[in-house]
Amino acid sequence: MAVRLSGVCKTDNPYLFTSLSSFVYSVLLPQCVDFYGCMPNHCFTGGAPIPDIIEVQDLEKKFGDVIAVNGISFTVKKGEVFGFLGPNGAGKTSTMKIIACVSPRTSGVIRVFGRDPDTCPAEIKLRLGVVPQETNLDPDFTCFGNLFTYSRYFDIPPDIAHKRAEELLEFVQLQEKRDVTIEKLSGGMKRRLILARALVNNPDLLILDEPTIGLDPQARHLIWERLKMLQAQGNTIVLTTHYLEEAARLCDRLVIMDNGKILVEGSPADLVKQYIGKEIVEVEKTEEVLSCLREKNIPFEEIGDTVQIATGSSREVVRTLFDHCSPQKVLTRPATLEDVFLKLTGRKLKE
Amino acid sequence: MYRFWSIPRITRRAWKVWHRNLVVFFRTWKVNFFPPLIEAFLYLFAIGMGIGTYVKEIGGIPYVNFIAPAILAISVMNSAFFECTYGSYVRMYYQKSFDAMIATPLSIEDVIAGELLWGATRSVLYVIIMLPVLAAFGVISFPTSLLAIPLAFLGGLMFAGIAMCFTAITPSIDTLNYPSFLLITPMALFSGTFFPITLLPVLFQYIALALLPLTHLVAMMRMLTLPALTGMVLLHLAWITLVTACFCIVAINLMRRRLIV
Numbered sequence: 001m002a003v004r005l006s007g008v009c010k011t012d013n014p015y016l017f018t019s020l021s022s023f024v025y026s027v028l029l030p031q032c033v034d035f036y037g038c039m040p041n042h043c044f045t046g047g048a049p050i051p052d053i054i055e056v057q058d059l060e061k062k063f064g065d066v067i068a069v070n071g072i073s074f075t076v077k078k079g080e081v082f083g084f085l086g087p088n089g090a091g092k093t094s095t096m097k098i099i100a101c102v103s104p105r106t107s108g109v110i111r112v113f114g115r116d117p118d119t120c121p122a123e124i125k126l127r128l129g130v131v132p133q134e135t136n137l138d139p140d141f142t143c144f145g146n147l148f149t150y151s152r153y154f155d156i157p158p159d160i161a162h163k164r165a166e167e168l169l170e171f172v173q174l175q176e177k178r179d180v181t182i183e184k185l186s187g188g189m190k191r192r193l194i195l196a197r198a199l200v201n202n203p204d205l206l207i208l209d210e211p212t213i214g215l216d217p218q219a220r221h222l223i224w225e226r227l228k229m230l231q232a233q234g235n236t237i238v239l240t241t242h243y244l245e246e247a248a249r250l251c252d253r254l255v256i257m258d259n260g261k262i263l264v265e266g267s268p269a270d271l272v273k274q275y276i277g278k279e280i281v282e283v284e285k286t287e288e289v290l291s292c293l294r295e296k297n298i299p300f301e302e303i304g305d306t307v308q309i310a311t312g313s314s315r316e317v318v319r320t321l322f323d324h325c326s327p328q329k330v331l332t333r334p335a336t337l338e339d340v341f342l343k344l345t346g347r348k349l350k351e
Numbered sequence: 352m353y354r355f356w357s358i359p360r361i362t363r364r365a366w367k368v369w370h371r372n373l374v375v376f377f378r379t380w381k382v383n384f385f386p387p388l389i390e391a392f393l394y395l396f397a398i399g400m401g402i403g404t405y406v407k408e409i410g411g412i413p414y415v416n417f418i419a420p421a422i423l424a425i426s427v428m429n430s431a432f433f434e435c436t437y438g439s440y441v442r443m444y445y446q447k448s449f450d451a452m453i454a455t456p457l458s459i460e461d462v463i464a465g466e467l468l469w470g471a472t473r474s475v476l477y478v479i480i481m482l483p484v485l486a487a488f489g490v491i492s493f494p495t496s497l498l499a500i501p502l503a504f505l506g507g508l509m510f511a512g513i514a515m516c517f518t519a520i521t522p523s524i525d526t527l528n529y530p531s532f533l534l535i536t537p538m539a540l541f542s543g544t545f546f547p548i549t550l551l552p553v554l555f556q557y558i559a560l561a562l563l564p565l566t567h568l569v570a571m572m573r574m575l576t577l578p579a580l581t582g583m584v585l586l587h588l589a590w591i592t593l594v595t596a597c598f599c600i601v602a603i604n605l606m607r608r609r610l611i612v
Contacts, residue, residue, distance in 0.1 A: 136447035
């Protein structure tokens with residue numbers, strides 16, 4: 001774990017400078033320490049190693065008796081696209097909300113930009129861009145008005161906000177809808193506008209909670225393309241999704257969560273290799289095939305009316321099948337993240 | 352148990368929420384400017400000129416002059432109360448505006464404080480619109496009546512705080528009807544607005560003075576518009592200030608409890 005800028009704002013009592021370093025900062029650079037002892041962003045340069053963007057240890061979140069997040073640990077490095085996969089109710093959104101400083105944790109340690117969301121939320125949020133799961137654009141404003149009004153919350157001067165809003169409308173291809181109110185936008189346009197809104201402050205960390213939920217393929221591809229552009233510019237992105245294809249395309253690294261716990265962590269390719277293998281052979285399920293596979297000692301899984309065989313070399317499996325089992329339909333395909341996901345989280349419906 | 356009385360940490364970012372609401376208000380100014388104007392005329396004609404024909408004067412004061420400050424006070428109450436109940440509830444629940452705002456450097460305390468300040472500002476705007484109408488009818492005196500403007504802010508803040516407490520605990524937008532009908536409407540009638548409070552049975556007089564915020568606001572307004580300033584103005588002012596502070600603090604803490612989980 002990278003070296004933390006210790007003591008800058010880890011105080012329990014935010015009204016006091018409880019550490020020497022922040023006191024020294026406040027004397028030497030009074031403009032750099034605000035009332036609560038947090039340091040604004042521009043003071044975080046200099047010799048100290050850059051901390052990980054997010055560090056989380058044993059994070060727990062309870063809602064009454066329900067445990068939404070059950071002791072998870074992970075780190076997100078600068079410039080990385082980090083994904084959270086999991087079925088509904090896995091605890092992804094709760095984790096996102098804790099990172100975004102809008103929901104307090106029950107226990108555990110979390111540092112975003114090396115700071116504690118409990119004590120320095122405003123400082124962290126100044127550098128965050130958030131795309132929430134729910135569309136919460138301001139219906140009292142136009143597209144441009146939404147971006148411009150939102151800029152004000154980040155203390156962005158009007159002339160800069162104006163320019164930035166125009167640029168962002170172009171970025172998400174909504175220039176033509178500039179002066180249209182929100183209710184006249186399609187679902188895809190709204191999601192694009194929310195993405196633009198999350199970028200008004202040039203965030204150092206972008207948090208996306210189901211960024212493409214409910215979108216048609218065109219809109220989804222546009223958002224993916226834009227996220228790829230942001231990734232190429234070195235932005236750090238954390239996203240949740242249950243579209244496996246999305247995760248496989250975008251994420252450098254991801255975790256799969258279920259029941260509030262992290263099951264696995266790794267790059268999409270590594271996870272597939274590690275948990276499934278290279279390929280999947282699918283055969284129509286018949287008694288003959290089943291008994292034949294058992295006889296040949298080939299591990300398989302029954303899914304509905306097909307049998308799936310995960311393998312490193314499909315050719316051998318297929319040959320064995322044709323030679324001995326007289327299969328009907330046989331299909332060979334590369335293993336995907338979806339196979340890993342279903343293997344780890346089970347096939348039962350999640351409610 | 353959550354601490355309802357803890358002093359919220361509010362920053363000057365609250366004004367950004369206020370600013371947002373102000374921009375929306377002036378963008379739809381045609382819809383927003385007419386109600387107070389019409390309201391002033393309606394009350395003046397229906398009650399002032401209508402009932403005033405029979406009730407010539409109250410305690411030596413022409414009846415229309417007696418009710419003019421009440422028209423201002425009721426308008427202060429209504430504008431702030433309805434802004435911070437239905438208005439805030441719609442922004443909170445249907446528009447999810449608060450969720451969007453707290454994803455920025457704004458805290459929930461800033462957001463609610465901004466909403467309260469806006470509710471009070473709306474009262475001020477309404478009083479500013481109504482004053483010329485009342486002046487045109489010659490039923491209020493200047494320059495003391497100009498003090499109704501700062502008083503509208505304080506009174507507005509009080510009703511905004513009360514309203515926000517209901518908004519923070521209401522299960523749905525429909526249940527906001529209860530405080531409107533059970534609190535606001537009776538208050539508009541029994542707080543020394545259209546007849547002096549001394550006409551009420553003694554017990555009710557005490558209840559009105561102790562529990563009905565509008566009583567104090569009407570009394571102060573009347574002292575300014577007649578004008579008839581006495582030392583009592585300080586007592587009313589103290590009562591309103593104290594109640595305002597209490598409700599605003601509790602409102603912010605209740606809202607925090609509701610929205611930050």
